[in-house]
Amino acid sequence: MGRLIAIIAPIAILVVVGGFGVGTVIAMKPVPEKSDEPRPGLNVFAEQVRTGDLTVTVDAQGEVRPKREIVVAPQIAGRVTYVSPDFIDGGFIKRGQVLVRVEPADYELTVVRAKSVVASAEQGLAREVAEAELAQQDLDNLGLTDVSPLARREPQLAEARAALEAAKAQLAEAELSLARTAVVAPFDGRVRERSVDIGQFVSPGQSLGNIFATDVVEVALPLKDADLGLLGLPIAFAASDKAPGPKVVFSAVVGGKPRTWTGEVVRTGAAINSQTRQINVFAELKDPYGAGADDGAPMAPGLFVTASIEGEVVKDVLIAPRAALRGQNSLYLGDTKEGKLSIRPVEVVYTNQDGAYFRGGAEPGELAIVSPIQAAFDGMSITVLERMPDGTVKTHGEAKKKPADTEAVADASTKDGTEGGAQ
Incomplete structure (x- = not known):
């Protein structure tokens, strides 16, 4: 029995002493200070929201075409005797300028014949007028009043007048054909292409080239x-x-x-x-x-x-960088006081490469975030960085110590200084 006690007693003493030592060490362990500083958020760049006027622009593409472009073609047939030196591909032409001339000899002869017909018709009309006057005198001498128009030679006179009008029409047609031997430019313009040359026989309506105003x-x-x-x-x-x-x-x-x-x-x-x-x-x-x-x-x-x-x-619309607009109508803004992300709906008016134009959801001067953010959510911790006009970067919402913490640090510094002075 005494031997058993001799073995157990030292072990019990060691356990008691060890437990007391461990308790003393735990009791003397300093309590870690709790930091009241917020965890630093994601660094993002932002630009200020501003107001301004929006001039909407729409971009499109198309081919330039002349407003007036025609095919140059003669109205008569004949052999080409003249082509203007300006009537070439790329040439400049003026309104009324002769581009092509058709041989006029045949049409000049037609005019001469038409004039001869007119002269004959005029002679015939003069003869009928004289005979109608003689017939009227004879009727007056005989005292006849109720006679037929044929006795007064009225139909013969009307026929002579109609023959003269027809002859004049033929002359006008011949002169018109003669004038058409010269193909003239109807406007100032340029020649796109030419497809005729001197000596070529052309027909009415045949293409001689293309010109445009x-x-x-x-x-x-x-x-x-x-x-x-x-x-x-x-x-x-x-x-x-x-x-x-x-x-x-x-x-x-x-x-x-x-x-x-x-x-x-x-x-x-x-x-x-x-x-x-x-x-x-x-x-x-x-x-x-x-x-x-x-x-x-x-x-x-x-x-x-x-x-x-x-x-x-x-x-008076709100303007933000185009990158600040997420989706169709969501704007990312930085709350500089709280260091939080704010996602707000806006009424988008127009967007282009220069920015997003919208109404509501923000105020001028607020910071619109342009940096990409993955898995963003409203209230997310961020640190807003703003690039200033002079090129420097201003950090908004930096973590600040609480007044109590500041005072505690100051007291500690004073105490340390005092103790150090005493020593």
Whole structure:
């Protein structure tokens, strides 16, 4: 028994002493301080929401075409005796200029014959007038009043007058055919192509070439119904002095350089395309080879251009970067006081590469977030960074210590300093 106690007693003493030591160590372990600072949020860049006026623009593309283009063709037959040196591919022509002349000899002879017929008809009419006067004198001498028109030679006189009118008509026709031996330009323009030369026999209606007017060119721009609504254009639109069409800026690369020309919308198409469900809007540029040219570069027919059509001006809308708009109508904003993400619905008016234009959901001066955020949710912790005009970056919503923590730190520093001084 005494031996068993001798074995157990040391073990019990060791357990008691060890337990007391562990308890003492645990009791003396310092309590970790709890930090009241918020966890730092995701760093995101943002730009301020501002107000302004919106000028809606709609972009479209189309091919430049002359407003007037015709096929040059003679109205008579004959052999070509003259072709204007300006009547060549790319040549400039003037209104009234003779382009092609057909041999006139046959038509000159026809005019001579027609004049002879007119002279004979005039002689016949004079003879009938004289005979009608003699017949009337004879009737008066005989005292006859109730006689037939034939006795007064009225039908013969009417026939002579009709013969003279027919002869004059034949002369006018012959002179008209003679005048048509010269094919003249009906407007100022340019020659697209020529298909005739001297010595060639031509027939009425045969193509001699193509010319187009250079006073106006037009571009057909296909637009959707929604685009027409943005521009404020009805389907049956026609420009007038009281209701001018929207301004259009055409652009293309000509000669390796970007060029621009300014025109206007003059009308809309008569019907909607059944296949594309679009309607053509026609824009014109005046004097494309003169005052309308860009530093001498004309907006020539056949050129493919991009057109930017200016629509109505919307006053006082909110403007944010395009990247701040998420989905169709959600805007990401940064709450700089709380350091939180705020997702708000907005009424989108228009968007383009320059920004998103909307109403409601935000106030001017708030920060719209442009950085991409994955798995975003309302109230998400963020740190908003704003790039200032001078290039520096301003951090909003940085974590700040509470006043109590600041005082505690100050007290501790004072105590340490005092103790250090005592030592």
